Amino acid sequence: MPGKAGTKELRYPSNGKTIYHRPLARGRTSELSQASFAYLFSEMVSYAQKRVTGISDLENRLNVQGHPIGVKLLDLLLIREPPRSQARPLTIVALLHFIKGAVFQHLFGRAADGLEKSSDANTPDEYLIIDNEPLVNAYVSVPRDMDKLSCAAFVAGIVEGVCDGAAFPARVTAHTVGGKEEGEMWPGKTVFLVKFQGEVLEREALLGVGKG
Amino acid sequence: MLETRLSATVFALIIINKAGGLIYNKTFHEAGLNKISTNDLLVLAGTFHGVHxxxxxxxxxxxxxxxxxxxxxxxxxxxxxxxxxxxxxxxxLEVLESENFRLQCFNTMTGTKFLLFTDTAQANVDVTIRRVYELYADYVMKNPFYQLEMPVRCDMFDRKLLSYIREINSR
Incomplete structure (x- = not known):
């Protein structure tokens, strides 16, 4: 109920226009303050940090926070595509290119820096999306006793949401690979490891795509 | 090699929280100041806080x-x-000057103090110290793992600060 005092409900703007009243197709790029986002994200991490049992639990919570964003973002971005390319991506490669391009462009204002297939023959279901300096980690210094943690797990959750929404169930994790040695060009380099589930590859094989 | 005394150098930085505790100290140029123990640094921070x-x-x-x-x-x-x-x-208190160094203090609105030890010939220290404050606001205050008023242990802050001061010292 808008304007009801004393209740713990969402507050609505006084003119009654929420974000849902805005038209979906917005052509111009809308930018937000990076500082406000940094503070918000910092609080999200602190919130996720409460009552966690370990680092993987914390990453999992961040992942869960991002997941619904990804599912919704897929629909929104497809609606905004030109009508002839509004179909959802149907192959793994098309999906990953969509994430690398459209999704990253929408979220961070630039495409991801790289896209690779796992070179290990035992894991043909793994793909890597590479981001040299993730926006969410711009101001985050992970303490030494938690050096396995990457707060980009939130972004991994968004990517996972996009994959799940496009019917490519996957598990996405974020790993910081930079910062090992002094004077590196990208100390915050992060890899998003996309591990698709078995049935996705099975379907891909049946359709005869992705055989190289 | 002949040791040449650099004419304009930033020697060290100290950050004092609003209770007078030392939360950060970093030496950028070894030859500038004599080394003092951590204990002495804590006393210096507390004393400066009181004097301020x-x-x-x-x-x-x-x-x-x-x-x-x-x-x-x-x-x-x-x-x-x-x-x-x-x-x-x-x-x-904003500036304290001795024969060999100059101590500039920048007090933020919340009472955190930035103390920059520089050579007496160093120019534009207030600009430098504001930039340091900016770095602190970015890489310490926006870090979810930093607890307020506690010692600063942020790799990103260290890295950015070092590269900024190195740039100034090599000018």
């Missing part, structure tokens, strides 16, 4: 109304009428 508090109260009287015990803050004459402004904070 007293000097802030020594301020010459700027506002006679406030000094006479009238609690309502007089409006800032520079501000347009009708707009309430926050009174200027009392500044206190």
């Amino acid at each position: 508090a007293i000097t802030a109260r020594l301020n010459p009287i700027k506002n006679p109304a406030a000094a006479a015990g009238i609690t309502a803050p007089a409006p800032n004459p520079a501000a347009p009428p009708g707009i309430l402004t926050r009174p200027e904070p009392q500044s206190g």
